Amino acid sequence: MLGISKSFGGVAALREVDFTLRAGEIHGLVGENGAGKSTMMKIIAGVHTGYEGKMLIDGKEVHFRSARDALAAGIGMVHQELSIMPDLTVGENVYLGKQPVTAAGIIDWRTMMTGAHDQLKSLGIDVDPKTRMGDLPIGLQQLIELARVIFSGARIIILDEPTSALSPPEVQLLFNVLKGVRASGRSIVFISHFLDDILSISDTVTVFRNGRLIVTHSVEGIDKGWLIERMIGAGHQDLEESYTGTITLASKPGLPVVLAAENLGFGRAYVDVNFDVKAGEILGIYGFMGCGQIELARTLFGKIKADTGTLAIDGRKRRLRNTTQAHDAGIAFVPENRRSMLFYEQPVYKNVSISILGRISRLWLKPNVERSIARKHVESLSIRPPRAEVALGALSGGNQQKVALAKWLTHRPKVLVLSEPTRGMDVGAKDDVVKIVRALRDEGLAVIVVSAEPETVLSLADRVLVMKKGRIVREFTNETISKDRLLEAA
């Protein structure tokens, strides 16, 4: 690709990028959010069609008008959100859209199932093709989607954040499959925030920053620090250290317990969960995706009703039958998905005031009070644009996340439950969130941070619980921990 430029509404997303992908290589792509790597890949995959510059495949110029065009030319993409059909079988998913038919025009199940089995086997995936897709762990689902893309004849395969939802053994399995794919002469583009994964699987790595291709380099002889330096420019070394280096947990003794969970259990999601959280501490709950921590967080906010066990807030046993009761009991919750807690068509001030409306007005609304509260937050969190009347949808992602936090800043809860508070954020925005959460802790709030990203837990927590398959298996207090030790425990 030569001199690729792309802009959205006057904002340049890519500037004069020259990018080369060789046959039979795994090419890692790194950069902060908004650096341009996704835009680049969407152009290659035919999702974005208007751009400047030239794209050449095998020396021939191409210009895709749709993702279908790109697929026909042998370019396939596996998105972070899987596009599998959970209610169909593995075999049907592999053959989605091109089911083999018999002479009578009926689907040839036998060919489909044996074909799917053989093809998956050739990639080292051993799974019964008659299994319902949704019953498989997420890692296998992802591999099967990858398999589908490979079987569709793709020679260039783009993987967007393939490892974010996977446990280490699943990552290993994926890597083994990818190595097999590479050996067959196909090319893979591997986009990820997880630098360790990039370094361990890629042959070549390319760094994007601010819409520019900064460098393309062989992975030989480079390390994480080298990459990070180029991703964020100079001067951020200390920041990285706080995320990945070892940290010493410093739990303060003598703090009052605000929330205590006893023998909590919910279906197959989690069992026998006991813990407490104290005022003025940040409790991190770490576990791989799907180990029950998401369900646990929802239970604390009354969204899910636990089957067994009790919750006590300030020593009083509470039954949280819905989110309103949890809210009134002094619990605040920020779900992992921004979309599920913000009102995109409403102005910022209505988004901020919704959680405290009951306190500022009984019957009649007081829009002036709402606006002035919102303006204070807009100013103190430096939300851009600095106006409380702007519709939320017009804000950028990072600013939306700040509004999501602002919503609970006014509420002044006793317990703040954060699910994946920094997922998908760039380093600068992460730092902002860490600062805000620490400030809240220092004001005496009990904070629970639930995450599947070790960096998130390490950067925030004063005490860490590790969940594994629905159980709390390990507690870290007053000791030095690192990412390795967390991963090891989970």
Add this chain to the structure above:
Amino acid sequence: MTFQQASTARASKSSLFLRSQMRNIAPFATLLLLLIFFSIASPSFATIDNASNILTQISVTGIMAVGLTFVILCGEIDLSVASVANATGIVVAYFTLQESYVNIANIPVAGWLAVILALAACTGLGLVNAFGTTVIGIPSFIMTLAMMQIGAGICALLVRGQIAYNVPEIVSTLGASNVGGFPTIALVLIAFLVAGHVTLTYTRFGRYIYMVGGNREAAEYSGVNVKLILGAALVICAVCSGIAGMVGVAHFGSAQQNEFDGYLLDAIAAVVVGGTSLFGGRGGIGNTIVGLCVLGVLNNGLDHIQIDSFLKILIRGLILLAALIVNVYVQNIRSVERAEG
């Protein structure tokens, strides 16, 4: 460069504003077009008398539409409005002394008590809708479909094919009298519109309605009692329908089965034609007023021009379809914006 960026930003902002107002502009333009068309096509259309006529004609639909606006703003639907109206109208007549030739085994009570019993009846039906939708979790579309049949059943059981004529005096005053030449039933409609608008715009409950309709999950994660709000909207809708039914019975001068059959479609059409989003969160009483006027002008105007009365039905259907297309089209513009943003 900076200047250029600023000016393109401003241009896109004003076009964005226009697009976001499409929902409100389109129904209003429709209304103006219809008014101009009928004024030219028929000399008897644009008169004060006829305006008063139209107002009277939309009153029963309008009172139902106020309640329905609450439900639709939540992103739900109530298909039982006409049926609940009919049942409530029959209940109030059932508890009123009828002429000797009316062959209904009714139970005459004092007028005020009859009204209270009728209000209790529609509130009760609304509570059943609310219970089924929020506690049991039946989709409102299905729940209120069942209620539609239940309401019809109540009507059938109470009047058994007969017709009742008398209603309590207070109801007939509201439904079938004039104050200084102005129809009282229209005053009732105006009172409901004002009360509905004030509730939706200036109260906490009204804000919750919009928030629940705009993003139900987010409302729940903000600690809003979503089920309570949905339930309340359904009860409000049933009570509005019940009152519409009572004044409607007075207005028509009789209470019988299947009396309000055309009103379900009209009430839903009024809300949706006015531009309130079927997906919830957008719109309001202002939109409903415009929608009511479009419907009222259309129904009335078609009577003023000489046109095949069977064709009228088709024309109404086509206008409704056009409004729905606009409604969904505007929704699509917004979801595209959301995807891009």
